Amino acid sequence: MTLRYRAAVLHQAHTPLEIETIAAASIAPLDVLVRVRAAGLCHTDLEVIDGSLRYPMPIVLGHEAAGVIEDVGPAVRHLKTGDHVVLSWNPHCGHCYCCDRGLPILCEEYLAKGPRAVQFDGTCKARRANGEELKHLMFLGAFGEYCIVQEQQAIAVPADIPFDRACLIGCSVMTGVGAVLNVAHIGHADTVMVIGCGAVGLSAVQGSRLAGAAKIIAVDIDEGKLALAQRMGATHGVHANREDVAAAARQETAGRGADVVIEAAGNATAFRASVEAVRPGGEVVWLGKIDVNHEVNFRWGALMQEKRIRRSSYGEARPARDFPMLARAYLEGRLMLDDLITQRIPLDGVNAGFSALREGKVIRSVITFG
Known part of the structure; x- marks a missing residue:
């Protein structure tokens, strides 16, 4: 019998x-059927809605999710x-040029199929009531009560974590913590x-704390977010509309600049500030995104x-290794996830949730399913 379920579909x-x-397809030999229990609203989803990230449609959005294996x-x-x-x-083949070199985020199959918004086996796993094929954002399409993914994409975690x-x-969390623990090189005196x-930047703050950084300087234009960053481990807060970011970095480092700068704002001003604030010989990791055709100018001396300077998309994630580790860190009280959630919403509230994200009113809105 065909499984039918509710999902949020973007048509244009x-x-x-x-x-x-919508109706689910039959699962293939390497597939698992997941009953989605929670899904976060991410800026990447918003970029698709707002047209700066282009995918074929109609498409089921959602790529930050957890649930239960149903089949x-x-x-x-x-x-x-x-x-x-x-x-x-980030499913990957495991044997292409980039996978062989430890770069699954650049897997040739992943990069070829991702823009087509199909699943990793090249097919679509759901259809509208009229039979029209639905696309899936980032091999998931998790803004629905169910989704079908390959086994390698579903990582078992302790049942104790909500x-x-x-x-x-x-x-x-993977992107922010991973940028610090897997990508950057942070010493205990740094x-x-x-x-x-x-959500990504606050995760990077926590990753810096877990890595043992001596000072963690959080930068934002929102006082509430700066206060939250300090609760999560930042030792200093800088309001970017009131202070010079690079000068603040030098002030806390005897004039040198920060050893490592993690950029998680996703705008040209932040990209420029990151290279101005880092010390000579230091490291910059860019996590934020803007339209791929947008040009950013830098002062050459910076x-x-x-x-x-390094761009990182997923914190060099090895999900089978990293997801259980992050879940344990939460359960042991070393990783604060509760305060990242500003609001929990039903599926019917998804558009209001994206409006709040667009206006900068939330850290994370999470859709919860019964």
């Missing part, structure tokens, strides 16, 4: 998502019905500056003196 950029009853394909070996899982949006907290691990205190 700059229009609201529509809640529809497994006959070739699935490591998951079973009832497992609690966090979903990864779904609304667990879903954050699938994107924002000063880290984090520009932008949304790029000199052996500074290293």
Whole structure:
């Protein structure tokens, strides 16, 4: 019997998502059927809605999710019905040029199929009531009561972690913490500056604390977010509309600049500030995104003196390794996820949730399913 379920579907950029009853495909041998219990609203979803990130449509958005395994394909070996899982949006083949070099985020199959908004086996896993094929954002399409993904994308985590907290691990927390623990090189005496205190930036603040940074300077234009950053481990807060960001970094480091700057704001001003604030020989990790065709200008002198600049999309995630580690860190009280959630909303509230995200009123809105 065909499984039918409710999902949020985007038919055209700059229009609201529509809640529809859609039909799931049959699961393939390597697939698992996940009953989605919680899904976070991310800026990447918003970029698709606002038209700066272009995908074929109609499409089911949502790529930060957690749920329960409802069914497994006959070739699935490591998951079973009832497992609690966090979903990864970075499936990879494991044998292409980039996978062989430890860069699954650049997997050739992943990069070829991702823009087509199909699942990793090249097919779509849901249809509208009229039979029209639906696309899936980032190999998931998790703004629905169910989704079908490959086994490698569903990572089992302890059942003790609530779904609304667990879903954050699938994107924002992995990106922010991973940028610090997996990408940057932070020593125990180092000063880290984090520009932008949304869900990703606040996760980077916490990653810096876990890495043992001596000073953590949080930068934002929202007093509430700066206060939250300090509760999560930042030692200093800088209001970017009132203080010079680079000068603040030098003031706290005897004039040198920060050893590592994590940019998580996603605008040209933040990109420029990051390279001005880092010390000679220091490291900059860019996490934020803007339209791919947008040009950003830099003062050439800010790029000199052996500074290293790195772009990271998913914190060099190894989901099977990192997701359970992050879940344990939460359960042990070392990773604060509760305060990242500004509001919990039903699926029908998804458009209001994105309006709040667009206006900068929330850290994370999380859709919760019964």
